[in-house]
Structure formats: C-alpha cells, structure tokens
Amino acid sequence: xxxxxxxxxxxxxxxxxxxxxxxxxxxxxxxxxxxxxxxxxxxxxxxxxxxxxxxxxxxxxxxxxxxxxxxxxxxxxxxxxxxxxxxxxxxxxxxxxxxxxxxxxxxxxxxxxxxxxxxxxxxxxxxxxxxxxxxxxxxxxxxxxxxxxxx
Amino acid sequence: xxxxxxxxxxxxxxxxxxxxxxxxxxxxxxxxxxxxxxxxxxxxxxxxxxxxxxxxxxxxxxxxxxxxxxxxxxxxxxxxxxxxxxxxxxxxxxxxxxxxxxxxxxx
Numbered sequence: 001x002x003x004x005x006x007x008x009x010x011x012x013x014x015x016x017x018x019x020x021x022x023x024x025x026x027x028x029x030x031x032x033x034x035x036x037x038x039x040x041x042x043x044x045x046x047x048x049x050x051x052x053x054x055x056x057x058x059x060x061x062x063x064x065x066x067x068x069x070x071x072x073x074x075x076x077x078x079x080x081x082x083x084x085x086x087x088x089x090x091x092x093x094x095x096x097x098x099x100x101x102x103x104x105x106x107x108x109x110x111x112x113x114x115x116x117x118x119x120x121x122x123x124x125x126x127x128x129x130x131x132x133x134x135x136x137x138x139x140x141x142x143x144x145x146x147x148x149x150x151x
Numbered sequence: 152x153x154x155x156x157x158x159x160x161x162x163x164x165x166x167x168x169x170x171x172x173x174x175x176x177x178x179x180x181x182x183x184x185x186x187x188x189x190x191x192x193x194x195x196x197x198x199x200x201x202x203x204x205x206x207x208x209x210x211x212x213x214x215x216x217x218x219x220x221x222x223x224x225x226x227x228x229x230x231x232x233x234x235x236x237x238x239x240x241x242x243x244x245x246x247x248x249x250x251x252x253x254x255x256x257x258x
Contacts, residue, residue: 062218086216090182094216097225102208104167104228110211111218113180144180 029092031085031121038083038123039131049134051122060114060144069106069124069132073099079106081125088118089144113144152176152247156237162229163258170201170209172237173222174247180215196221199239203253204230229255 035044052066069079078101084094097108106124114120117139124132153175162168174196181193193215201209209225227235236250 084216089216090180091215093214095214096212097223098210099225100208102203102206102228102230103226105226107226109222109224111222113216113218 027088028118029087029089031087031092034085034092035121035123035133038125040129042129042131044123044131044133046133048132049122049124051120051134051136053120053136053138055137056139056141057114058141060116060140060142062111063114063138063140064109065112065120066107066109067122067124069126071106071124071126073101073104073106075101076127078103078127079124080127082106082108083123083125084110084112085121085123086112086114086118087121089113089115094120114138114140116140116143152239152241152245154237154239154247154249156235156249156251158235158251158253161254161256164229164231164255165258166229167226168229168253169224170227170235170237171222171224172199172201172249173220174199174239175220176241178213178215178217178219178221182215194241194243196239196241199223199237201225201227201235201237203227203235204233229253231255 048070050068057063067082071079079099082097085092086094094112119135119137121135155173157171159168176196179191179194183191185191195215196213199211200207208227213221232255234250235253238248240246
C-alpha cells in the first residue's frame with residue numbers, strides 16, 4: 001500500500017508540474033495570418049527553398065537549422081528576408097533574417113527551439129515582392145520548456 | 152555581454168565568406184518557472200546586426216524560438232579590407248559588440 005500511495009502522489013505531482021502556464025501553449029497555431037502579414041496577401045511559390053533540419057530531434061531546446069534559397073543574389077534579384085515560423089511554438093515567429101545583394105549567397109544557419117513535433121515553415125521574401133515557401137517536419141521527442149514543467 | 156565572432160583570416164576580393172557569431176545570452180522565453188514556482192520573466196536578444204565596410208550586411212530579429220546563446224552563420228561578399236562588427240541588443244536594453252578585421256586580398 002505504501003508503494004501504491006507513493007505512485008499516486010507521484011502521478012499527481014507530475015500532472016500539476018505539467019500544467020500549462022499560458023493558454024494551451026502547445027496548440028498548433030493557425031499561421032495563415034502571419035504568412036499574410038509577410039506576403040501582404042500575395043501567393044508564395046513552393047520550391048526554391050531548402051530547409052535543413054534533423055528529421056528527429058531528441059530535445060527541442062537547440063535544433064540546428066540551415067536555410068538555402070536559390071537566388072542569383074544580384075542587385076535586381078535577391079533574397080531580402082527569411083522568415084522562420086514554428087506553428088506549435090507558443091510564439092510562432094522564431095526569427096526574421098535580413099539579407100541583400102551584398103550577402104552573395106542566400107544561406108543562413110542558426111539554432112532554434114521547438115515546443116514539440118511540428119512542421120517548420122520558412123518564407124523567403126524576394127526582391128520585386130515575390131515570395132517562396134517551404135515546410136519541413138521535425139519529430140521532437142521532448143519539446144523545449146517541457147522538461148522545465150511549464151509548457 | 153559576451154560574444155564570439157569568426158571570419159576567415161583572408162578572403163579574395165569578390166568571394167563570399169561565412170561569418171559566424173555566437174552571443175552569450177539565456178534567451179529566457181518567459182514560460183519557464185524557477186524552483187519556487189515563480190515565472191522567470193522574458194529576456195531575449197531581439198536585435199542583432201552586422202556592419203561591414205560602413206554598411207549593414209545582415210540583420211536578424213530573433214524571437215524566443217531562438218536557442219539560448221544565439222548562434223548565426225551568414226554570408227557576406229568580400230569588398231575591401233576593414234572591420235566587420237556585430238552588435239546586438241536585448242529587450243532590456245543591454246547591448247554587446249564584437250568586431251574582427253577582414254583581410255581582403257586580390258585574387
């Protein structure tokens with residue numbers, strides 16, 4: 001009986017610890033308003049954006065991300081910005097990176113946090129008000145913040 | 152605030168080189184709690200920019216989805232020898248700067 005009581009108490013503690021702080025932060029956000037704000041309602045073309053993310057991440061706290069966009073990067077045709085959006089993160093906009101013809105290449109790398117298994121969306125804003133979009137799914141075994149009992 | 156910047160020792164004029172920068176910062180999301188159960192307030196680097204040859208060549212607006220100790224790698228075209236500097240600022244106004252000299256050689 002002692003063991004059973006201990007297990008019940010333990011399970012209770014885990015449930016309390018795992019209660020979300022905000023309003024269901026793990027929920028998948030509808031990112032369409034974010035995409036519309038970036039593109040101004042214009043359609044984003046698929047393809048030409050290469051997202052490099054691990055297919056499986058053990059931990060969501062630091063996931064290496066590389067984005068390559070096919071672009072000549074000259075004065076008239078270049079990538080102006082790269083938007084990284086994680087639909088299941090409590091704040092879906094991960095980062096906005098600004099490049100230009102002086103970059104020579106449209107290729108950036110960083111490390112991101114993911115609050116669980118989800119699709120990461122990357123929108124590249126090109127010169128001349130054109131947009132390219134790509135998505136990549138990442139399986140996250142333990143999301144960022146989860147192990148801290150706050151999400 | 153501490154940071155580390157890495158550029159190649161020499162680059163040929165017109166060549167694209169990679170700049171790597173890492174900033175020491177907790178990037179607190181505002182969703183974590185401390186041992187007493189109190190919420191740890193948001194504290195993130197929300198602006199980081201790189202200038203080279205008197206012009207801004209890279210800028211990023213990181214959110215809380217960027218990992219602690221934010222790391223960025225980005226390309227720049229070598230134009231002339233000179234200082235390449237990265238400056239950043241967090242949401243509480245704390246700033247930091249790292250700089251390195253880019254040595255451009257004729258190809």
